Amino acid sequence: MSVDETTVRRVARLARIAVADHEVPKLATELAAILAFVEELSELNVEGVPPMTSVIPTALTLREDVVNDGEDAEKVLANAPAREADFFVVPKVVE
Amino acid sequence: MNAPSKTPASSKLIAGATGDWELVIGLEIHAQVTSEAKLFSGSSTAFGASPNSHVSLVDAAMPGMLPVLNHECVRQAIRTGLGVNARINLQSTFDRKNYFYPDLPQGYQISQFKSPIVGEGEVVVDLGEGESVTVGIERIHLEQDAGKSIHDQDPKSSFVDLNRSGVALMEIVSKPDLRSSDEAKAYVQKLRTILRYIGSCDGDMEKGNLRADVNVSVRRPGDPFGTRCEIKNVNSIRFIGQAIEVEARRQIEILEDGGSIDQETRLFDPGKGETRAMRSKEEAHDYRYFPDPDLLPLVVEQAEVDALKAALPELPDEKKARFIRDYGVTAYDAMVLTLERESADFFEAVAKGRDAKLAANWVINELFGRLNKQGVGIEDSPLSADQLGGLVDLVTEGVISGKIAKDLFEILWSEGGDPRALVESRGLRQVTDTGAIEKVVDEVIAANPDKVEQARAKPTLIGWFVGQVMKASGGKANPQAVNDILKAKLGI
Numbered sequence: 001m002s003v004d005e006t007t008v009r010r011v012a013r014l015a016r017i018a019v020a021d022h023e024v025p026k027l028a029t030e031l032a033a034i035l036a037f038v039e040e041l042s043e044l045n046v047e048g049v050p051p052m053t054s055v056i057p058t059a060l061t062l063r064e065d066v067v068n069d070g071e072d073a074e075k076v077l078a079n080a081p082a083r084e085a086d087f088f089v090v091p092k093v094v095e
Numbered sequence: 096m097n098a099p100s101k102t103p104a105s106s107k108l109i110a111g112a113t114g115d116w117e118l119v120i121g122l123e124i125h126a127q128v129t130s131e132a133k134l135f136s137g138s139s140t141a142f143g144a145s146p147n148s149h150v151s152l153v154d155a156a157m158p159g160m161l162p163v164l165n166h167e168c169v170r171q172a173i174r175t176g177l178g179v180n181a182r183i184n185l186q187s188t189f190d191r192k193n194y195f196y197p198d199l200p201q202g203y204q205i206s207q208f209k210s211p212i213v214g215e216g217e218v219v220v221d222l223g224e225g226e227s228v229t230v231g232i233e234r235i236h237l238e239q240d241a242g243k244s245i246h247d248q249d250p251k252s253s254f255v256d257l258n259r260s261g262v263a264l265m266e267i268v269s270k271p272d273l274r275s276s277d278e279a280k281a282y283v284q285k286l287r288t289i290l291r292y293i294g295s296c297d298g299d300m301e302k303g304n305l306r307a308d309v310n311v312s313v314r315r316p317g318d319p320f321g322t323r324c325e326i327k328n329v330n331s332i333r334f335i336g337q338a339i340e341v342e343a344r345r346q347i348e349i350l351e352d353g354g355s356i357d358q359e360t361r362l363f364d365p366g367k368g369e370t371r372a373m374r375s376k377e378e379a380h381d382y383r384y385f386p387d388p389d390l391l392p393l394v395v396e397q398a399e400v401d402a403l404k405a406a407l408p409e410l411p412d413e414k415k416a417r418f419i420r421d422y423g424v425t426a427y428d429a430m431v432l433t434l435e436r437e438s439a440d441f442f443e444a445v446a447k448g449r450d451a452k453l454a455a456n457w458v459i460n461e462l463f464g465r466l467n468k469q470g471v472g473i474e475d476s477p478l479s480a481d482q483l484g485g486l487v488d489l490v491t492e493g494v495i496s497g498k499i500a501k502d503l504f505e506i507l508w509s510e511g512g513d514p515r516a517l518v519e520s521r522g523l524r525q526v527t528d529t530g531a532i533e534k535v536v537d538e539v540i541a542a543n544p545d546k547v548e549q550a551r552a553k554p555t556l557i558g559w560f561v562g563q564v565m566k567a568s569g570g571k572a573n574p575q576a577v578n579d580i581l582k583a584k585l586g587i
Contacts, residue, residue, distance in 0.1 A: 014381060016195055016202075053188075053392055060391040065131045065167030069151035070138030076150045076257070086146040087245070087254035090197040094246045094253070 003032045107275045108316065111347045116313045118343050119320055120279050121271035122335075124286060125264050126296035127240065127304040128171045134239050134263035135162030135205065142302055146256040154261040156200035161389055168263040169393065171295040172212050172237050173403050175265055178289045178410055179232050181216025183400050187236075189390040192382045197255050198242035206266075208384045211236035212393065219412060220285045221430050222278065230282050231270035240264050265296065271310065271320065276339040280332050283307060284434075287332075288411050292436050306330045311342045313350065321346070322356040326363050326370055338363035342370045414439055422451035431459055437473045438463070444480035449487050457487055461504055477508050485514035494518060496525050498570045527573045529580065532564070535572065536580050539563045547585060554587040 008028045012019040019027065073086045082089040108115040133140055136153035153160040176183050190208040213235035221227050242260035244253045267286065273279045287305060290296040298305045307330075312323035324346070326338045341363075346356050361370040409417070411433050418429040418439075432442045432455065441462075446454040462483060466476060486503055489495045495503060495518055506517055518524055526532060539560060540547055550556040557578070564577045 014193070014383060053386075058391065060393050061163055062166040062169070063132070063137065063163045065165055066137060067132050067139045068137040069132075070136070070149045070154070073145070073147040073150070076147050076152070076155045082252070084249070084252075084254060086148070087248075087256055088147070088197070089249075089252045089254055090244075092246065092249075092251055092253050093197055093244065 003028045003035065007031075107278075109313070109343060109347065111351050113351050115316060116343070116347050116350075117316045118274055118276075118339070119271050119312045119314060119323070120273035120276075120339060121310040121323075122267075122269045122273070122279060122282065123308040123310070124267040124269075124283065125240075125306050125308070126175075126267060126290055126298075128168050128237075128263035128265055129294060129296055130165060130167045130171065130263055132165055132167075133261040134165055134168050134237065136261055138261070140262050144258055146254075147258065149258045150260065154200075154257055156202070162205060162387075164390065164393065165263065168237060169212065169395065170399075170403060171263075171293075172235060172265055173395065173400055174293045174407060175267070175290065175295045176213030176216060176235055177400075177404050177407060178293045178295075179213075179216040179218050179235075179267075179286075181232055181235065182214035183395065184210060184212055184214055185395050185397060185400075186210065186392050187212040187395075188392045189237075189387045190384045191387050192238075192384055194382060196241065196244075197253060198244045198257070198260065200242070200257065200260065204239050204241065205387055205390070206238035206384075207236035209386070210392075212395075218282065218285055218289070220278065220281045221426075222281055223427065225426065228272070228274075228278055228282075230272045230278075233268040233270050235265050235267045238264050238266055271312075276336040276343075279309070279339055280336045283332050283335055285411070288434055292408055292410055294408075300331050303330055307335055309335060309338055309342075311339055311346070312356070313343055313346045321350075322358050324356065324358065324370070325360050327360055327373060329363055334363060334365050337365065337368065338370060341368055345370065408436070418442075422446055422455065424452060424455045428455050428459060431463070435473060441473055441476070441480050445484045445487065447484075449484060450491055453491065454484070454487050457483055457504075461501070465508065477511065478504075482507050482511075482514055489514055489518060493527065493573065494525060495523055496570065496572075496574055498565070498574075499523050499525065502570070523571065525573050526568055526571045527576060529576060532568070532572050532576050533580055533584075535564050535567050536560075536577070536584055539567060540584060550585050551587060557581055557585065557587065560585070 005024045005028055008024050008031065009019065011031075012027075077083050077086065077088065080088045108117055127140075128134070130140055132138065133151075133154060136151040138151040138154055139149040141149065153162060173183055187207055188210045189205050191203040192206045192208065193203040195202055211234040215234070216232035218230050218232060219227055220230055240259050240262040242255055242257040244255055246253050248254050269282065273282060287298040290305070291298045296305060300306065306328050309326040309329055310323045311326065312321040314321040324342060326342060329335050329338050342361070349356060360373045362373045363370050414433045415426075415429045418424050418432055419426060424432065433439045438458075442455065442458045445458055462476065462478060466473060486500055486507065489503070490497060490500050503514060503517060503523060506512065506521070507514060543563075546556065546559065550560065560581050561574065561577050564581065565572055565574065
């Protein structure tokens with residue numbers, strides 16, 4: 001399966017990953033190889049086989065509706081590159 | 096994707112320069128789930144806290160933190176599904192919807208894309224005058240809300256508050272079954288009523304707890320669906336109506352000028368009364384959904400669904416039907432009375448053991464009218480159901496006239512008190528003593544000999560006499576008695 005350079009740039013942009021021009025051809029080749037590998041799976045007939053979501057049969061853990069976390073703005077803001085009072089501050093984003 | 100065309104009622108069509116157009120509307124309602132804690136963390140959902148206080152390290156998307164699903168949010172979604180007669184999916188999955196925005200620290204929203212918890216259902220929407228429309232529900236899924244960005248505090252930066260980040264939302268997706276702005280508004284109103292009855296969302300649109308994305312397209316009647324535009328985040332029922340109207344006009348104008356509609360996301364600006372394109376579309380709608388590897392499929396037992404169903408309160412449609420059947424009120428009155436569960440309870444308390452139609456009259460026309468005028472909710476009503484019931488009793492027993500009852504209503508509203516005691520202490524009791532009434536009638540007749548002459552020729556003038564006698568008695572004379580005595584005395 002081939003991956004063209006436009007696709008590489010698009011995927012990188014969607015994932016907000018900076019990709020230099022000279023990296024694009026190499027990434028295209030690598031991504032194509034990965035997709036080819038995954039493609040092999042489609043050779044299997046999985047009709048009627050439910051998707052496996054866990055290697056060991058376990059159920060989703062649920063929590064009760066109780067407030068037992070939060071209330072520590074300092075901790076949450078500790079790594080903020082910029083803050084003003086108790087807000088995170090980011091470069092202006094307006095629609 | 097062309098659903099069978101409904102036959103459009105011609106009154107719903109919009110006349111363009113080149114012929115009629117039919118509006119097609121579908122709504123995605125985002126309803127904040129009523130719960131103490133967030134969808135995947137133990138931090139509080141309470142409104143109005145100081146910035147970034149109701150935030151756990153899960154909500155802030157710190158590396159290594161894992162989401163754990165709140166059981167109550169699942170129950171609320173199931174209750175809501177049952178409330179719109181929908182299929183509950185015993186197995187559903189969570190997916191990541193990937194996009195970047197500063198108030199979304201994870202870089203993705205956990206949502207249910209492929210397998211939502213609630214499947215197809217339907218809502219019957221009253222349109223008044225016995226008309227109704229059945230609106231299909233496509234699905235309801237659970238998802239996380241984002242944080243809040245504030246843009247007006249600083250010229251060069253935006254401020255981010257994550258208190259809302261991770262709060263549970265239900266996205267309720269309708270089928271494109273709505274054909275006018277009025278239908279869309281009535282649908283949102285009905286859905287809001289159902290949510291509030293069930294208690295799964297408080298429906299507070301001012302706080303943004305219920306908001307809508309509105310999909311609008313137009314077509315010639317009978318044609319396949321046209322290209323639609325999505326108007327994002329409309330936060331009042333009135334604005335939903337306005338946004339649909341202006342967007343339909345915009346699209347019709349473009350099409351009639353020979354243009355075509357671009358499928359895009361738009362914003363409604365209530366100030367300017369227009370919609371405008373929201374963001375560049377180059378990569379939009381490429382959310383690269385995939386199953387969230389942090390969350391196993393959600394499996395619900397049928398027994399739990401059954402238990403939730405059994406515990407549901409009486410829903411608006413059932414209540415309305417019961418009011419019509421048991422109290423003999425009109426369909427319209429029943430609709431008004433059941434709009435809010437609290438109003439319905441209030442009415443039932445007033446109607447219990449009394450003339451239900453009279454009770455409905457007083458509750459709707461006097462009490463609701465007054466509450467609306469003052470912008471007060473039923474829960475803050477200055478009059479209790481007991482007080483209003485007492486007033487209705489006094490009217491029924493003939494102790495006070497309808498007119499005096501309105502005065503008594505005013506006193507109860509502004510001063511409070513026991514209705515029966517007030518009637519005694521303020522001398523509001525209706526005069527049924529015919530002797531006393533006769534005396535007043537005689538005085539009025541004696542003072543107006545010319546009118547008496549006229550009334551004999553033109554009996555409808557009796558109304559004028561009734562008015563005079565009522566005035567002279569301070570409104571306390573029994574109007575029927577006054578009428579009877581006048582007729583006898585005037586010989587008509």
